[in-house]
Amino acid sequence: MRRTWPTRLGVAGGVLGLLLTTACGGGDGGGGGQAAEEGTTRDDGPVTMRMSWWGSDTRHAATQQLIDLYQSQNEGVTIEGDFTGFADYFDRLATSTAGGEAPCVQQQDTRYVREYADRNALLDLTPYIEDGTIDTSNLDEAVADTGKVEDATYAIPTGVNAFSTVIDPAVYAQAGVPVPDDASWTWEEMVDTAAQVTQATGGQAWGMQAMGLNGGDTNFEIYAREHGEALFDEDGQIGFTAETLADWWTIEKQASESGAEPPPSTTVEVFNGGVDQALVATARGASGFWWTNELPALTAGAGRELQLMRFPTEEGDGQTGMYLKPAMFWAISSDCESPQEAALLVNWLINSEEAVNIVKADRGLPVNTELRDQIAPQLDPAGQAAVAFVEEITPDLQDPPALPPQGAGEVQAIMQRYTEQILFDQVSVEDAAEQFMTEVQSAIA
Incomplete structure (x- = not known):
């Protein structure tokens, strides 16, 4: 299991606090405000910056193309790519931040x-927005301010997406099992149908990938929102009950015991393989749970058309807990020695037609709505399917949840750990739910 920054704090002791106080001006709240005011321009000489991101092989290749193009257009600017899978990304970022060597430009997540x-580890981008270095005038209003903490903007969204169910119609056809109607299917129907797929294929393909591992906290969040609850409420407190979490984990346990999911050991192995080893990306499964922007990578792996579907609902009434969210963010480290150049790069990444033509919808449907409209017809079939799906479901979605509290980054790892323990019969769903809530409360306290 990856360790998030708070865990790294335990390893690094009090060094991180000292480093951030020295590098960021301590408690001035500016996170590098002096550098933002004075600026660093290309006239100061050659600039070398590190840029970090997580993702699939497809994203790595596209981002390297972005770097190559930007360097070719900006003489004297060198960008060093630093990428890994999501499972290791924030552990790595925490370590580099604690050592005062955070990447200048970094992909960030809502959590x-x-x-x-x-912790004063990010640069306040407000001065760069106000002086036009970062142009936010064409950003989707639904997510444009989602990187704000109080009155300061610390991150700019890359695009929008939705967490969804991804299915492989070919596996359903192979099993002779009809694809469910996602406008009316229930959680029970999802598990039953998945078990039928596994049985009909003799285990050559599994019906579904585990809910509680990949994106498990978001998966549960959707379930909780269907029940009028939330992962975190507007005040940053736990917004769900142990009973609701136990009910959701019971669905997971039933999926495992019925054969809808692979055996626990295989489930963990598949999860650790990331998007490239997903069941639907390797023709080993009928369904899984992924963000809409991941459909092109999944499709590339599968070598055939995959399909996006809504999440099931308790009553089959289509009253979903799904929502649109910033796919991810671009942020700048408060330690960055070239903040002006980093801001120019971020602006180019979100507002350049050339950049969008390269990355397409991999980091969500482009946050710049003008470029989104321009790029949609040029996307590959998977990208166009993601656009159509988001447009179709948007009227039925709930509002995005509040920005999660400090410490929320630990929740996914906690969710994964307890899901594994449940699958391996090491803890009951009821005890896991109570212990999960206790740990999450401690993480955000």
């Missing part, structure tokens, strides 16, 4: 923006 901002 961590407040965490890093509150």
Whole structure:
């Protein structure tokens, strides 16, 4: 299991606090405000910056193309790529941040923006937005301010997406099992159908990938929102009951015991393989749970058309807990020695037609709505399917949840750990739910 920054704090002791106080001006709240005011321009000489991101092989290749193009257009600018899978990304970022060597430009996630901002590890981008270095005028209003903490902007969204069910119609056809109607299917129907697929294929293909591992906290969040609850409420407190979590984990346990999911050992192995080893990406499964922007990578792995579907609901009434969210963010480290150049790069990444033509919808449907409209017809079939799906479901979605509290980055790892223990019969769903809530409360306290 990966360790998030708070865990790294235990390893690094008090060094991180000292480093951030020295590098970021301590408690001035600016996170590098002096550098933002004075600026660093290309006239100062050659600039070398590190840029970090997580993702699939497809994203790595596209991002390297972005770097190569930007360097070719900006003489004297060198960008060093630093990438890994999501499972290791924030462990690695925490370590480099604790050592005062955070990448200048870094891909960020909703779970961590407040965490890093509150620790003065991110640059306040407000001065760069106000002076036009970062142009936010064409950003999707639904997510444009999602990187703000109080009155400061610490991150700019790359795009929008939705967490969804991804299916492989060919596996359903192979099993002779009809694809469920996602406008009316229930959680029970999802598990039953998945078990039928496994049985009909003699185990050559599994019906579904585990809910509680890949994106498990978001998967549960959708379930909780269907029940009028939330992962975290508007005040940053736990917004769900242990009973609701136990009910959701019971569905997971039933999926495992019925053969809808692979055996626990295989489930963990598949999860550790990331998007490239997903069941639907390797023709080993009928369904899984992924973000809409991951459909092109999944499709590339599968070598055939995959399909996006809504999450099931308790009553089969289509009253979903799904929502649109910032796919991810671009942020700048408060330690960055070239903040002006980093801001120019971020602006180019979100507002350049050339950049969008390269990355397409891999980091979500482009946050720049003008470029989104331009790029949609040029996307590959998987990208166009993601656009169509998001447009179709948007009217039925709930509002995005509040920005999670500091410490929320630990929740996914806690969820994964307890899911594994449940699958391996090491803890009951009821005890896991109570212990999970206790750990999450401690993480955000």
